[in-house]
Amino acid sequence: MARLIIMGPPGSGKGTQAEHLARHFGIPAISTGDLFRAHVRDKTDLGLEAGGFMDRGEFVPDHVTTDMLKQRMEDADAAQGFLLDGYPRTVIQIGALDEMLAGRGQPLDVVLALMASDSELLARMLRRAQEQGRSDDTEAVIQRRLALYRDETEPVLTAYSKRGILLSVDGSGDREAITASAIAAVEGALAG
Numbered sequence: 001m002a003r004l005i006i007m008g009p010p011g012s013g014k015g016t017q018a019e020h021l022a023r024h025f026g027i028p029a030i031s032t033g034d035l036f037r038a039h040v041r042d043k044t045d046l047g048l049e050a051g052g053f054m055d056r057g058e059f060v061p062d063h064v065t066t067d068m069l070k071q072r073m074e075d076a077d078a079a080q081g082f083l084l085d086g087y088p089r090t091v092i093q094i095g096a097l098d099e100m101l102a103g104r105g106q107p108l109d110v111v112l113a114l115m116a117s118d119s120e121l122l123a124r125m126l127r128r129a130q131e132q133g134r135s136d137d138t139e140a141v142i143q144r145r146l147a148l149y150r151d152e153t154e155p156v157l158t159a160y161s162k163r164g165i166l167l168s169v170d171g172s173g174d175r176e177a178i179t180a181s182a183i184a185a186v187e188g189a190l191a192g
């Protein structure tokens with residue numbers, strides 16, 4: 001079973017693509033953003049801690065995020081394969097994930113990166129703000145999240161590119177066409 005990561009800037013549609021890819025490959029999509037939002041909604045201690053960071057567009061501290069992910073990865077559905085959405089987002093988190101997977105004897109197969117222009121990203125996020133009313137989708141917070149992506153998360157892409165497991169897919173345009181090319185790219189890499 002496949003062990004995948006999907007990456008992409010806020011607004012790139014990675015959450016939506018993650019759902020479709022996970023279904024295709026028969027693995028759970030594990031989104032740290034969704035896990036945090038569930039904690040916020042349920043008003044858990046973790047949710048209270050994470051919510052403030054999220055509303056400001058800041059990252060939740062690495063150790064908090066990593067502990068939450070570790071727990072989710074222990075669920076039975078993630079034992080053999082998974083698609084991570086939103087983790088790792090920092091170079092520190094790469095190391096934490098490496099350690100987690102080394103302990104399980106499970107190397108990563110593919111890191112898929114969705115690419116899109118800043119203007120498209122901003123437009124999509126402002127649209128999502130109206131549709132979903134996410135508290136971190138105001139313009140100032142969006143700009144902060146885009147900047148953090150560039151400063152903290154693009155180095156993660158570089159690191160995986162050096163390992164030779166990064167695949168880039170054009171994330172602009174039709175949702176179904178993007179899913180199809182992402183599936184084709186991942187299947188090609190898994191076969192080859």
Ligand code: ADP
Nearest residue numbers: 010011032033053054058059060065086087089
């Ligand atoms: P998007 O990709 O649209 O920015 P996500 O749903 O992936 O949104 O994440 C929402 C928020 O959750 C982030 O802005 C951040 O505050 C927090 N978050 C999610 N994943 C991580 C992570 N790996 N490390 C730190 N914070 C995270």
